[in-house]
Amino acid sequence: xxxxxxxxxxxxxxxxxxxxxxxxxxxxxxxxxxxxxxxxxxxxxxxxxxxxxxxxxxxxxxxxxxxxxxxxxxxxxxxxxxxxxxxxxxxxxxxxxxxxxxxxxxxxxxxxxxxxxxxxxxxxxxxxxxxxxxxxxxxxxxxxxxxxxxxxxxxxxxxxxxxxxxxxxxxxxxxxxxxxxxxxxxxxxxxxxxxxxxxxxxxxxxxxxxxxxxxxxxxxxxxxxxxxxxxxxxxxxxxxxxxxxxxxxxxxxxxxxxxxxxxxxxxxxxxxxxxxxxxxxxxxxxxxxxxxxxxxxxxxxxxxxxxxxxxxxxxxxxxxxxxxxxxxxxxxxxxxxxxxxxxxxxxxxxxxxxxxxxxxxxxxxxxxxxxxxxxxxxxxxxxxxxxxxxxxxxxxxxxxxxxxxxxxxxxxxxxxxxxxxxxxxxxxxxxxxxxxxxxxxxxxxxxxxxxxxxxxxxxxxxxxxxxxxxxxxxxxxxxxxxxxxxxxxxxxxxxxxxxxxxxxxxxxxxxxxxxxxxxxxxxxxxxxxxxxxxxxxxxxxxxxxxxxxxxxxxxxxxxxxxxxxxxxxxxxxxxxxxxxxxxxxxxxxxxxxxxxxxxxxxxxxxxxxxxxxxxxxxxxxxxxxxxxxxxxxxxxxxxxxxxxxxxxxxxxxxxxxxxxxxxxxxxxxxxxxxxxxxxxxxxxxxxxxxxxxxxxxxxxxxxxxxxxxxxxxxxxxxxxxxxxxxxxxxxxxxxxxxxxxxxxxxxxxxxxxxxxxxxxxxxxxxxxxxxxxxxxxxxxxxxxxxxxxxxxxxxxxxxxxxxxxxxxxxxxxxxxxxxxxxxxxxxxxxxxxxxxxxxxxxxxxxxxx
DNA sequence: TGATCCCGCCAACGT
DNA sequence: ACGTTGGCGGGATCA
Numbered sequence: 001x002x003x004x005x006x007x008x009x010x011x012x013x014x015x016x017x018x019x020x021x022x023x024x025x026x027x028x029x030x031x032x033x034x035x036x037x038x039x040x041x042x043x044x045x046x047x048x049x050x051x052x053x054x055x056x057x058x059x060x061x062x063x064x065x066x067x068x069x070x071x072x073x074x075x076x077x078x079x080x081x082x083x084x085x086x087x088x089x090x091x092x093x094x095x096x097x098x099x100x101x102x103x104x105x106x107x108x109x110x111x112x113x114x115x116x117x118x119x120x121x122x123x124x125x126x127x128x129x130x131x132x133x134x135x136x137x138x139x140x141x142x143x144x145x146x147x148x149x150x151x152x153x154x155x156x157x158x159x160x161x162x163x164x165x166x167x168x169x170x171x172x173x174x175x176x177x178x179x180x181x182x183x184x185x186x187x188x189x190x191x192x193x194x195x196x197x198x199x200x201x202x203x204x205x206x207x208x209x210x211x212x213x214x215x216x217x218x219x220x221x222x223x224x225x226x227x228x229x230x231x232x233x234x235x236x237x238x239x240x241x242x243x244x245x246x247x248x249x250x251x252x253x254x255x256x257x258x259x260x261x262x263x264x265x266x267x268x269x270x271x272x273x274x275x276x277x278x279x280x281x282x283x284x285x286x287x288x289x290x291x292x293x294x295x296x297x298x299x300x301x302x303x304x305x306x307x308x309x310x311x312x313x314x315x316x317x318x319x320x321x322x323x324x325x326x327x328x329x330x331x332x333x334x335x336x337x338x339x340x341x342x343x344x345x346x347x348x349x350x351x352x353x354x355x356x357x358x359x360x361x362x363x364x365x366x367x368x369x370x371x372x373x374x375x376x377x378x379x380x381x382x383x384x385x386x387x388x389x390x391x392x393x394x395x396x397x398x399x400x401x402x403x404x405x406x407x408x409x410x411x412x413x414x415x416x417x418x419x420x421x422x423x424x425x426x427x428x429x430x431x432x433x434x435x436x437x438x439x440x441x442x443x444x445x446x447x448x449x450x451x452x453x454x455x456x457x458x459x460x461x462x463x464x465x466x467x468x469x470x471x472x473x474x475x476x477x478x479x480x481x482x483x484x485x486x487x488x489x490x491x492x493x494x495x496x497x498x499x500x501x502x503x504x505x506x507x508x509x510x511x512x513x514x515x516x517x518x519x520x521x522x523x524x525x526x527x528x529x530x531x532x533x534x535x536x537x538x539x540x541x542x543x544x545x546x547x548x549x550x551x552x553x554x555x556x557x558x559x560x561x562x563x564x565x566x567x568x569x570x571x572x573x574x575x576x577x578x579x580x581x582x583x584x585x586x587x588x589x590x591x592x593x594x595x596x597x598x599x600x601x602x603x604x605x606x607x608x609x610x611x612x613x614x615x616x617x618x619x620x621x622x623x624x625x626x627x628x629x630x631x632x633x634x635x636x637x638x639x640x641x642x643x644x645x646x647x648x649x650x651x652x653x654x655x656x657x658x659x660x661x662x663x664x665x666x667x668x669x670x671x672x673x674x675x676x677x678x679x680x681x682x683x684x685x686x687x688x689x690x691x692x693x694x695x696x697x698x699x700x701x702x703x704x705x706x707x708x709x710x711x712x713x714x715x716x717x718x719x720x721x722x723x724x725x726x727x728x729x730x731x732x733x734x735x736x737x738x739x740x741x742x743x744x745x746x747x748x749x750x751x752x753x754x755x756x757x758x759x760x761x762x763x764x765x766x767x768x769x770x771x772x773x774x775x776x777x778x779x780x781x782x783x784x785x786x787x788x789x790x791x792x793x794x795x796x797x798x799x800x801x802x803x804x805x806x807x808x809x810x811x812x813x814x815x816x817x818x819x820x821x822x823x824x825x826x827x828x829x830x831x832x833x834x835x836x837x838x839x840x841x842x843x844x845x846x847x848x849x
Numbered sequence: 850t851g852a853t854c855c856c857g858c859c860a861a862c863g864t
Numbered sequence: 865a866c867g868t869t870g871g872c873g874g875g876a877t878c879a
Contacts (some may be wrong), residue, residue, distance in 0.1 A: 142855085142872055
């Protein structure tokens with residue numbers, strides 16, 4: 001718990017405030033980054049506002065702020081309480097803050113002003129909901145709204161009960177990449193078009209015919225509920241959070257963002273968004289109230305996103321009239337992320353040893369309160385293991401027959417059909433194999449492997465080098481000396497991720513290096529089997545620019561700034577946001593390469609995908625993406641780096657099932673974390689293999705998944721490969737001996753695995769068996785669940801740590817969870833989505849208010 | 850009016 | 865049983 005509860009308000013400077021706020025911060029750590037140093041006024045409501053204002057980008061909300069804030073500073077708000085007493089009724093009322101002053105957007109600004117965009121790794125920015133609510137003078141409920149949205153962007157993660165960790169924008173680029181990817185996989189673009197088309201049709205020929213076709217696709221698709229998309233790293237928290245059915249805000253927020261990222265003009269009208277999000281749209285009859293509610297929620301989300309300056313409100317004018325819409329003003333999401341910068345260091349970094357320990361300890365302190373040592377202990381063994389794994393992997397890859405490119409392979413989360421757990425998958429911790437159903441058919445040519453390998457290298461380099469994807473944390477001026485803190489490597493903890501593969505599906509990264517894990521609802525899982533056709537459909541996946549179907553829209557912002565074209569994202573970026581991120585030059589090369597590869601793959605593979613399409617098509621992946629946790633999971637990060645490289649190379653495979661989630665951490669993450677080179681220590685490397693291993697394809701196949709020929713397709717080599725990895729994985733996981741991990745429930749069979757590497761072998765065997773079974777078809781059974789990683793919680797010493805995982809993730813039927821299936825699910829029934837025809841475009845104009 | 854969206858009831862969850 | 869989360873939608877404000 002935070003030590004301080006004292007309100008900062010009064011005397012501190014904004015900066016100070018921050019610092020104080022975070023009791024937990026380590027002294028050493030650099031001070032919070034104050035974004036531009038703010039004036040050091042006493043902390044008064046007013047000052048607060050000022051901060052906000054200054055902080056706030058002018059573009060967004062400028063109007064409101066200027067109006068509201070400037071004129072009636074919120075002083076009123078805070079001051080009021082005192083005044084109130086004296087005032088008579090009317091006066092009192094007058095003094096009351098207007099509705100606007102209480103807006104979520106404003107509140108969000110205040111909230112954001114409290115934390116640096118790019119907090120240094122060292123500092124732990126803990127957020128205590130109670131405190132915040134109190135300080136901001138709002139009910140907690142409101143804070144939840146904000147936090148939930150921030151969480152969807154992985155800007156915060158939940159640590160424990162009333163507590164969240166602030167990550168700022170470090171993970172933002174990754175998150176966005178992941179979201180974009182998922183959005184593409186979901187075919188959101190098509191869905192949007194569909195909707196528009198329908199509307200269009202409606203206009204003219206009222207119902208005439210928009211029969212099923214039109215309707216269908218939509219319904220089928222989205223319906224599914226999604227889960228949350230998580231980035232590797234942040235998962236822990238997610239896990240806990242996810243356990244619940246997070247139905248809305250979080251997920252809705254991610255979906256909403258996805259819409260922006262996939263749509264060409266990057267302008268999304270509320271109406272369309274609501275329909276898609278409802279997914280449900282089942283069949284047309286949206287009921288009004290539902291729709292209305294959705295819209296309400298979208299406003300809530302939009303307000304927060306606006307405060308983050310990721311979107312801004314505009315109006316789209318169509319024939320019908322003006323419709324409220326939002327335009328994306330956030331950073332462009334590049335397919336790949338990569339920066340150069342640290343890589344060298346990271347690569348070079350010496351293995352962790354004593355020093356690492358230190359760092360690690362810090363980490364653990366922050367993130368995981370008590371455990372650290374253990375991990376280290378295991379080191380050596382792990383290393384060996386890793387190496388061996390690596391070797392194997394190499395062999396495999398190089399092998400002529402080399403199995404399908406690993407990249408392609410994906411693991412699917414096996415969710416039980418009935419269960420609700422939406423999200424599960426945890427990458428990390430346990431590896432349970434069981435569920436895996438089949439692996440995917442994608443028989444992709446292997447040649448890719450070779451290339452990949454090569455690429456991977458380069459990619460790695462890139463990744464490594466570019467530490468920050470987005471985040472460059474260091475705020476100028478800020479104290480932090482990233483270097484100082486060793487990265488918290490807690491290597492140990494990390495490991496797990498790979499295994500987790502089990503549950504989560506690993507997606508090959510398409511262009512982006514980003515990895516994410518998607519959690520699906522069980523129901524979805526079935527459906528999902530297929531790969532997303534989207535790729536196929538869209539030959540030009542990435543293009544952000546001109547879109548395919550563009551609507552002619554004119555966007556105008558209020559301020560009249562760049563409003564016009566909705567598109568140039570570049571402009572919009574704020575300096576703050578984009579800090580380091582964009583420097584992608586070097587990386588770009590990598591990207592290009594990877595893309596090229598991808599393209600090739602696409603070309604090659606298309607057929608397969610198509611096939612998959614037919615059957616029951618749609619799947620919309622819904623998931624939650626988790627970014628790597630920064631410090632927390634330093635290890636992972638390390639792993640990820642390696643993987644990343646691979647991924648990078650591999651990415652092409654877009655097609656995977658939407659469901660899958662990628663676990664691997666990206667280099668960027670590391671950067672974000674500010675983890676020093678350490679991460680890359682041998683351990684990491686070692687791990688990476690594992691993580692990679694995870695990649696092997698296993699798709700949860702639905703039993704019926706016609707498309708996937710998974711089993712059949714597996715080549716023995718592949719199978720072996722897969723098995724090996726799988727087997728390894730578990731071992732690896734355990735090795736780390738991270739307490740957390742340990743707890744994680746392992747697959748029933750696997751569970752025994754001891755942490756030590758030695759045990760691995762036996763374990764492997766088990767695993768293999770399981771896998772085989774799965775392949776055979778057993779896997780489908782819903783029983784087993786995924787495991788998860790534990791979540792990290794700050795609280796030291798609580799024994800329960802592990803609990804989260806178990807409980808949440810593993811809920812078994814019968815338990816509390818059994819919840820009503822999502823309504824959606826039922827209807828979600830499958831509808832196939834076929835490619836959507838392009839919709840005739842209408843003219844739209846976007847205007848500002 | 851229609852667009853926004855604050856407010857807070859109350860259920861699901863967690864402890 | 866009680867505290868935390870957060871879905872949800874009535875109805876107040878705004879434009």
